[in-house]
């Protein structure tokens with residue numbers, strides 16, 4: 001009887017796990033602040049994309065994504081991060097403020113085939129678990145169509 005109950009638990013938890021993995025498949029990019037800095041940009045309140053991108057953002061690439069930026073060919077495991085901080089003007093300068101969110105693109109040709117091979121996710125503030133994308137990345141991908149020629153990646157790596 002005890003064994004039966006245990007079996008029941010296994011059968012119930014396996015499908016639940018599978019659902020969790022398909023809905024939350026982009027991993028939090030642990031350690032991305034030590035990756036290669038690709039570029040930065042400031043988006044002012046009067047910019048067309050100010051909602052939600054106003055602020056200072058920095059783009060980071062892991063080694064695989066850096067190789068992709070150079071060759072315009074991405075391998076599974078390539079990850080790009082868009083790190084958005086609020087801007088704090090004053091004293092003739094603009095400083096970085098609080099983190100608003102990070103946007104993540106993770107490449108896996110098979111798993112993310114529906115969105116050009118890229119999985120899109122956003123993590124609110126400094127959270128590693130509070131996910132903000134709830135449409136499977138469709139709206140992120142719709143705008144990233146603008147960079148279709150470059151495998152949906154807008155940023156360019158400069159020397």
Ligand code: HEC
Nearest residue numbers: 041059080081082103104105120121122140143153154155
């Ligand atoms: C309205 C258009 C638009 C939407 C929507 C959008 N992005 Fe982007 N994204 C851009 C642009 C433009 C850049 C390039 C920014 C730069 O040059 O600094 C970019 C850059 C990025 C980058 C760095 C790699 C690259 O392509 O340059 C990541 C990662 C990223 N976005 C993730 C996301 C995620 C995740 C979402 C959805 C939550 C999203 N984006 C939604 C326009 C968009």
